[in-house]
Amino acid sequence: MPTRRILIIDDEDDIREVAALSLESVAGWQVSTASSGAEGMRLAAAELPDAILMDVMMPAMDGPTTFREMQKLPELASIPVILLTAKVQGVDQRRFAGLGVTAVLFKPFDPLTLAEQMSEALGWS
């Protein structure tokens, strides 16, 4: 797998760290992290990552809102976004799918296959 640059946006410090470690050490990707939607948008604009892995439930600006805001900015609109959510109810799933994100993955994720799942969803494999 070629080296990819990923931005992780999650307000939970622990999850950010585990997900980052997982992508770095299992897939060898370069990872940067942001702890809020706003910080995530700033970092995304500065770094233009290959993909964004973003939590759904965050204070202030949640995942879906951040995604919609990014769609308004031409330089960010083309970055594929994968939502990572602990909400697994069918109604939530359908709502997220309707947003136009690349994929929705569920927590708890398997740290050993997270990169693989992302690659598959992004058509990288």
Place this chain on the structure above:
Amino acid sequence: MNLIVLVLCATSFAGLGALLLAYLGARKRGGELEKSLAQALEQIAQDESALQKRKQLDTLKDEFISTVSHELRTPLTSIRGALGLLSAGVMGKVDDKALNLLRIASTNTDRLVRLINDILDLERMDTGSAPLHLRRCNLNEVVKQAADTMRSMAEDHDILIDIVPEAKTDAIAFDGDPDRMQQVLVNLLSNAIKFSPNGSTILVVSTLDGNNLLLRIEDTGRGVPADKLETIFDRFQQVEPSDSRQKGGTGLGLAICRSILVQHGGTIWAERNDAHDSTRAGMTFTLRLPRLIAASEVMPLPVAPQGAILVVDDDAGVRQVVAEQLRRHGYTVLETDRGEQAVQIAERQHVEAILLDLYMPGLPGWQTIELLKKNPATANIPVVILSVLSPAANTLDSTQLLSSAQGWVQKPFHESLLLAELGRVLHVGTGPGRILLVEDDEDLASVVLSSFEIERQQGHDEQQIGIHHVSNAADAKHFCLNGPPDILILDLTLPDGSGFELVNWLRQQPNLRTLPLVVYSGREVTGAEMEQLRLGPTQFLTKARVQPKDVEELVLAMMRHLRQPGLETRPAYPAITRP
């Protein structure tokens, strides 16, 4: 009991115990909220508001479940992730002892995740917030997909999954939720693999059986003791308490399977293979699903010379049994397998009562009853629901159903219960109403009695009701044996035994087992107790919450409803059926 198991599991993870307790606390509060519906008696005239309240409550529950789900998963995500990375050696070499500990922590985290998923699954089915996404399915295909999913687990145990599909592939279509049915099969296959000896074969056989599809999953494992064949479908009922640790199950799998089957209008049961052939080891789980019936197979419209009982059920076996029982007791019987036809027959012929199944291809029972009650020609025909669902189940809007049907018999049923219920709906409404109040507190009894008396003096009593009072169980039995009352109002604490014993006795009397009952107790009745106390249409009131006047209003409303089926456009009384 379940709660204790949950809390014990959870305490090994900081914070989770507290969350689960909060969740369970809220469940309890939810139960109280439901009971407070009983307070809404004054709103009998405004039932829509009660319905709305119920819906709000369901929405609250849904939101709560969704939040708990999220709150539990978030810390587990970090734990599982960290343990996974460490035990895979991704973060550097770990010595063997430490690795073993990491593996223990890791498998138990997985177990906790499965447990949470299963609990939430069941909870959603219970609250009806996991509706089925029905599609036309083919049984052979669903089986094949489930087997494919389990193939690698089976290979790990050196076990072969041998599928014997029904040859008539066209005939085994059903309307179901393929994801849910897959969940059932994966669960059963995974159990079979776990409990089968290495090198053995698991047989999956689908067959056509009249209007049903049968699917058998046969293994050669250690089997379940004969006395536990039914309890294994209860929650947290594993055969060996150590199974959850050793086999990694949650103890909820079979309960989920049964819920899903019931939602599909089907059933699931377990048998020991040696019950049929003493030399065979292992278990067979059988699933029965109602199949779709092609238009060409629709039955011709039957005709009856005089008043008849119409049996509406797509299962030819059930129709045959019911018809035979009724004919033996002198009833004329008409049969149909579809709701649409039931409405036509009821319109054109003299039908005295309708026995109605809920799950049928085409027009389901709950829509059939709606059509019947809307149509002036059929609105007055009493309807008895004949269903695998209990009136307390929430897979359907039972409030709506309870308010339009006059009776309910749960399948599988005993002949005498069916006859009693039919007899009750056919014979109500003649002569003055008889109400029996069983209450040992003389003061309270006289207040309730005078409340009915006032009603009569004011001339509101168009129903000519006579209320009788006894103060112990023995007198109550004596009264009932001399002629069943129309409604029984029952206090739970009596000088010569409890109300539970009296209800138990009533249940054993062929002509009393479906008596309409109002339980008027000094304390809150739990969900399990409600099940023990249910006779015919049963309502629960708590003394601290309602006034004697409310009791009278509820009883009169029940009486009106029992005597004038279909005349009321709104539910006659709020159905408080859910624990």
